[in-house]
Amino acid sequence: MEQDNISQDVTSQLLFTNQVAETLDGIVEKLEPISVHVLVDANTASFVLPRLQAESEVIRNAQIIQTGGAGDMHKNLNTLSGIWQKLSDDGATRRSLLINVGGGVITDMGAFAAATFKRGIPFVNIPTTLLGAVDASVGGKTGINFNTLKNEVGLFADAEVVIISTTFFRTLSSQEMLSGYAEMLKHAMLTSREMTDRLLRYDVTTYEPDSLLKLLKESVNVKCGYVKEDPNDLGKRQSLNLGHTFGHAFEELALERRSPISHGYAVAFGMVCALVLSHMKEGFPSERLHTYADYVRHHYGVFAIRCNDYDRLLQFMAHDKKNAAADGLTFTLLKDEGKPVTGINVSADDVKAALDIYCDLLM
Amino acid sequence: MEQDNISQDVTSQLLFTNQVAETLDGIVEKLEPISVHVLVDANTASFVLPRLQAESEVIRNAQIIQTGGAGDMHKNLNTLSGIWQKLSDDGATRRSLLINVGGGVITDMGAFAAATFKRGIPFVNIPTTLLGAVDASVGGKTGINFNTLKNEVGLFADAEVVIISTTFFRTLSSQEMLSGYAEMLKHAMLTSREMTDRLLRYDVTTYEPDSLLKLLKESVNVKCGYVKEDPNDLGKRQSLNLGHTFGHAFEELALERRSPISHGYAVAFGMVCALVLSHMKEGFPSERLHTYADYVRHHYGVFAIRCNDYDRLLQFMAHDKKNAAADGLTFTLLKDEGKPVTGINVSADDVKAALDIYCDLLM
Numbered sequence: 001m002e003q004d005n006i007s008q009d010v011t012s013q014l015l016f017t018n019q020v021a022e023t024l025d026g027i028v029e030k031l032e033p034i035s036v037h038v039l040v041d042a043n044t045a046s047f048v049l050p051r052l053q054a055e056s057e058v059i060r061n062a063q064i065i066q067t068g069g070a071g072d073m074h075k076n077l078n079t080l081s082g083i084w085q086k087l088s089d090d091g092a093t094r095r096s097l098l099i100n101v102g103g104g105v106i107t108d109m110g111a112f113a114a115a116t117f118k119r120g121i122p123f124v125n126i127p128t129t130l131l132g133a134v135d136a137s138v139g140g141k142t143g144i145n146f147n148t149l150k151n152e153v154g155l156f157a158d159a160e161v162v163i164i165s166t167t168f169f170r171t172l173s174s175q176e177m178l179s180g181y182a183e184m185l186k187h188a189m190l191t192s193r194e195m196t197d198r199l200l201r202y203d204v205t206t207y208e209p210d211s212l213l214k215l216l217k218e219s220v221n222v223k224c225g226y227v228k229e230d231p232n233d234l235g236k237r238q239s240l241n242l243g244h245t246f247g248h249a250f251e252e253l254a255l256e257r258r259s260p261i262s263h264g265y266a267v268a269f270g271m272v273c274a275l276v277l278s279h280m281k282e283g284f285p286s287e288r289l290h291t292y293a294d295y296v297r298h299h300y301g302v303f304a305i306r307c308n309d310y311d312r313l314l315q316f317m318a319h320d321k322k323n324a325a326a327d328g329l330t331f332t333l334l335k336d337e338g339k340p341v342t343g344i345n346v347s348a349d350d351v352k353a354a355l356d357i358y359c360d361l362l363m
Numbered sequence: 364m365e366q367d368n369i370s371q372d373v374t375s376q377l378l379f380t381n382q383v384a385e386t387l388d389g390i391v392e393k394l395e396p397i398s399v400h401v402l403v404d405a406n407t408a409s410f411v412l413p414r415l416q417a418e419s420e421v422i423r424n425a426q427i428i429q430t431g432g433a434g435d436m437h438k439n440l441n442t443l444s445g446i447w448q449k450l451s452d453d454g455a456t457r458r459s460l461l462i463n464v465g466g467g468v469i470t471d472m473g474a475f476a477a478a479t480f481k482r483g484i485p486f487v488n489i490p491t492t493l494l495g496a497v498d499a500s501v502g503g504k505t506g507i508n509f510n511t512l513k514n515e516v517g518l519f520a521d522a523e524v525v526i527i528s529t530t531f532f533r534t535l536s537s538q539e540m541l542s543g544y545a546e547m548l549k550h551a552m553l554t555s556r557e558m559t560d561r562l563l564r565y566d567v568t569t570y571e572p573d574s575l576l577k578l579l580k581e582s583v584n585v586k587c588g589y590v591k592e593d594p595n596d597l598g599k600r601q602s603l604n605l606g607h608t609f610g611h612a613f614e615e616l617a618l619e620r621r622s623p624i625s626h627g628y629a630v631a632f633g634m635v636c637a638l639v640l641s642h643m644k645e646g647f648p649s650e651r652l653h654t655y656a657d658y659v660r661h662h663y664g665v666f667a668i669r670c671n672d673y674d675r676l677l678q679f680m681a682h683d684k685k686n687a688a689a690d691g692l693t694f695t696l697l698k699d700e701g702k703p704v705t706g707i708n709v710s711a712d713d714v715k716a717a718l719d720i721y722c723d724l725l726m
Binding site: 077081084085088089112115116117118119120141142143146147149151152153154155156 | 440444447448451452475478479480481482483504505506509510512514515516517518519
């Protein structure tokens with residue numbers, strides 16, 4: 001049985017296993033909750049819950065809470081209120097357990113619901129997407145979108161346990177796999193050239209569950225390291241923001257164009273820009289920039305922009321709360337693979353120059 | 364300047380002062396928030412805010428958030444959502460400060476809003492009622508009512524500072540003063556006969572601000588001691604529940620009769636019952652029971668009940684989450700003043716006997 005444990009001082013216990021039902025039943029037996037409640041969305045209700053109900057006694061006997069839909073548009077106060085209502089109506093107490101089964105939307109929102117129900121009940125997260133497993137599973141960020149702003153309402157709260165498995169990914173599209181993989185590539189670049197090369201060679205679209213689980217564990221471990229050092233996201237943890245300043249701006253521009261792109265894709269494209277800036281400002285090796293850009297062009301394609309989008313992109317970057325600086329913008333960059341630097345001040349002209357090169361590299 | 368400090372390991376810094384504006388301006392100068400937002404309800408908007416605006420530069424320059432009404436019926440998701448909305452619209456960031464000015468409803472709800480806005484912004488509480496100052500100011504319990512249940516949604520969160528002053532009480536009725544005073548009497552009984560006697564001699568309806576501030580500080584300090592020892596309310600802190608099992612049942616019966624009574628009055632009456640039980644089960648001195656019952660009858664009157672209310676009261680007690688026991692009910696009782704005992708199992712017959720004696724003593 002492939003199972004292992006990352007102990008974290010500041011966050012939840014992480015279990016990596018492809019024997020989910022067995023693992024879950026063992027955990028719940030130890031936690032001894034008075035009642036068990038399982039949160040799913042439309043997707044996990046169809047594709048994941050039936051299997052879990054067949055294999056896990058805990059899930060079979062649990063009360064089910066199904067949200068109205070799936071996706072980020074449902075990560076709102078209305079859905080949250082429905083979860084609280086169902087917990088309350090089903091008689092959940094402070095000694096009940098909530099198990100969140102789904103992507104980042106479900107685990108973020110379910111965790112927030114649990115952390116605020118009767119001043120906090122324990123919860124377990126079971127991410128069912130690669131992006132959720134690699135990104136949302138660690139760090140305790142929970143919440144909902146509010147007033148059209150992402151994660152405007154939320155708090156830091158830790159799951160009792162997060163169970164990470166690659167067996168849930170079989171119903172995901174290649175695009176969904178690549179979306180999560182962009183964050184894994186980011187973790188690799190923050191760590192070493194060796195790790196990056198291993199990931200660039202691996203084909204995530206035709207993955208084999210156990211080998212991917214191993215890579216995933218290594219990747220999540222990178223994030224754990226940063227979170228442990230800086231749980232409140234005030235310093236070192238901002239390394240994890242690599243590629244995200246550009247990435248968020250791309251996401252918002254795409255939303256404005258009414259053809260949204262997924263978070264992971266935006267990060268993949270944003271990383272190209274961040275590496276260009278890293279080359280310009282911090283001497284990141286040009287050859288490695290080209291290796292990564294080729295990979296992105298080949299697997300992700302391109303998010304097409306034109307010169308007259310630059311000012312709008314700069315506006316989005318200036319509004320991102322993580323980039324606040326008196327003048328100009330601040331970025332996380334790389335001196336080299338494994339050598340991140342945070343809080344680097346960059347002028348608008350340099351950002352535009354980087355966007356020019358991004359276009360040259362990918363378009 | 365009468366000002367002092369109770370340092371608490373587990374909760375907020377408490378400042379006792381009748382120089383509120385000056386104190387507040389000093390605190391905010393140290394906290395250096397990017398923006399200041401002040402939460403008030405209809406009452407504090409009329410009776411407290413104008414004075415604070417005249418005296419405090421911080422409040423004068425702050426953005427005001429006024430809830431739709433005042434009172435427990437407004438402590439709901441709708442009001443909470445309005446607070447989040449206003450914070451968001453007014454551009455509050457993680458480095459903004461929310462100052463909650465009001466009774467327990469405002470400080471509980473404002474604290475919850477702050478603790479969950481952008482995963483938590485700092486907040487300061489300024490209780491403006493005696494009940495809020497003595498009861499809601501310490502312990503970090505925040506939240507809203509939901510699904511007709513009190514504080515069904517909430518969490519533990521600590522204010523940066525709580526400023527406690529008796530100068531706000533001048534617009535309160537004698538009834539509101541007595542309501543808060545019931546909790547002060549409870550704290551005294553948990554502490555010593557000497558403290559109880561001092562409070563029984565003091566006339567809270569014709570109080571002088573500085574002498575009341577001194578008593579208030581002593582009283583809040585009692586609560587701090589219990590909270591410090593048991594922040595998550597799992598053991599020793601349950602001493603603070605003295606009188607509340609009966610008290611909550613009286614409150615709910617009153618609500619069902621459609622003539623609600625205030626929390627403090629319910630506690631005053633509930634304490635009489637708890638002392639009767641304490642006498643029956645733990646040898647609490649009969650003479651002190653009579654002293655307290657006389658005081659309550661004289662100052663609070665009586666909450667009238669009849670024999671055919673007993674079963675309904677027992678049902679309410681059984682539903683109170685704090686009294687959970689396999690069979691029967693559990694109570695916090697006193698062996699003597701200053702000698703609380705928690706988790707005492709009591710049969711329904713003994714509860715009924717105590718209610719009989721309550722009727723004899725007060726009616």
